[in-house]
Amino acid sequence: MILNPLRIFADIGRNRYLLGQLIKRDVLLRYRGAMFGLLWIFLSPLLMLSIFAFVFGHIFQARWSQQLGGLPFWLNLYCGLIVFNIFAEAVSRSPSAVRGYPSFVKKIIFPVEILPLVPLGAGLVHGAFNFLILLAALAWTGNLHVQILLFPLLLAPVLLLALGFSWFLAAWGVFIKDMTQIVPLFVQMLMFLSPVFYPVSAVPEALRPIYLHNPLGAVIEAGRTAALGAPISWTHWVTALVIGLAAAILGYAFFQHSREEFADAL
Template structure:
C-alpha cells in the first residue's frame, strides 16, 4: 500500500458519520391521535337565556337566507310545470267549483245571503294559505337535512321561509277573489281594512304551529305522516264551507275556541259587511300569540339536536 492510499484511509476513519437532511424525525402518532377531533366545536347551539325566545340579531344577520329559501321554494315548486304559477289559483278555484255544486246546489248549505261560490272561495282562500303553510313548514326541517348538518344558521329560518313562500300564493289568489267580488257586485267598504290585521294574525298562527310541528317531526316522524289527515279533519271543524251561524248556540263557546273560527269568520265579515265575531277574534288573537311564544321556546330548545337526529 502506497502513502496516498494510507492517507485516504485515515481521513475516512476520522470523518464524522453521515446524517440525514432532517435532523429530527417526525413523531409517530397513534391512530387515535391522528383522527382526534378538536376539543371544542366552532359553534355551539344553546337554548335562549332570559325572556327572549329567539335571537333577533341572528335573524337580522341571516335575513338574506330567508329570502333565498323562500324564492327557492317558489321556483322548485313550479319548475317544469305546464301552467306554472297558475296552479296557485287552480286549487281554490277547482275546490270552489266542486263544493258549490255539491254543497251549494244539492245540499243547500246556507251562506249568510252571499252567493255560495263567493262564500266558499272566501273561506277556502285563508284556509288554503294556512293548511299549505302548516304542511310545508311542518316538513321543512326534515326536507332540508342537508343544510342542517353542514352549516350553521338560525334554524327557525327554514319554517319561516316555508310560510313566506305561501304569502306570495295568497296574494295571487286574492286577486281572483277581488275579480269575483266585482263579478257578483259586492262592494268594498271601510271594514275591508280589517283584512290587514286578520291576514297578519293568520300568518303568525301558521308560523307558530309550523315551528312547533317541524321540531316535533324531526324526532317523531309519525307527525309528518299524520299531518295531512289532521289538516283535513281540521277543515271540517272550521267555518270554511259553512257559516259559523250554522253551529247551535249551546256549542258556540266551545266552537269559538278553535283559533281558525275567529280568523276565517271575520275574514268573510270584513269582505262582505257581515257582523264581526269579536269574542272569537279575541280568543284567536290570544291563542295565536301564546302559540307563537311557546313554539319559539320549544323550537329553540330542540334545535340543538336537529343535526344528530335528522
C-alpha cells in the same frame, strides 16, 4: 330571553332576505317543468272558484244559513278556504321543513329557525293570488266593499298560530318520521271541524265560544264579515290574536330547546 316575542320577530327580521330567497326557491321548484309554469298560481284558484260557483251556485243552489247581504254560498266557502289553506299548507309541510334540509342544519351559523317559515311563506304567496281572485269575484257579483281590504290584516292570528304549530311540528318531525303522514291527516280533519263549509251560527250553542275564540274560527268569520261589509267582532279577533301569539312563542321555545339534537338525529 327565549320567550320574548320581540326577540323572536327580531330574529326573523334579521334573516328576512334569506327567508325570502328560500320561499322564492320553494315556490319556483313547485312549478318547475310544468307547461304553464308560475301561471298555475293564478289558474289553480281560478279554476277552483269556477267549479265552486257552478256546483254550489247552479247544481246544488246551496244557501248560507242566515245569509246576510246576499253573498253567494260559494263565496262564503271561498273566504273560509283562503284562510284555512294558508294554515293547512304551513302546518302540513312543517314536519319535513327541517328534515328536508340536513345540510343546512349541520351548518353551525345557519338560522335553522327560519326553515319552518318557508311553507308558511309559500302559503302566503298562494293566498295572495287567492285574495286577488276573491276581489274580482266580489266585484263581479256586486258584493265588493272597501272593508274587504282588511282581510290581510285579519289573518294575523292564523299566521301566528301557524308559526307556533310549524316550529313545534318541525322539531318533532326531525325525530319522528311518521309526523309527515300523521299531520296532513289531522289537518284534513280540522278543515271539517272549522267553520269552512258552514257558519259558526250553525254550531251548537255550547260549542260556539270555542269556534269564535280560536284563531281559525275567529279569522274565517271575520273574513266573511269583511267581505259582507258588516261590522267585525274585534273582541273575538283580539282574543284569537293573543292565543295565536302564545302559540307562536311556545312553539319557538320548543324548537329552540330541541335544535341542539337536530344534527345528531339527522
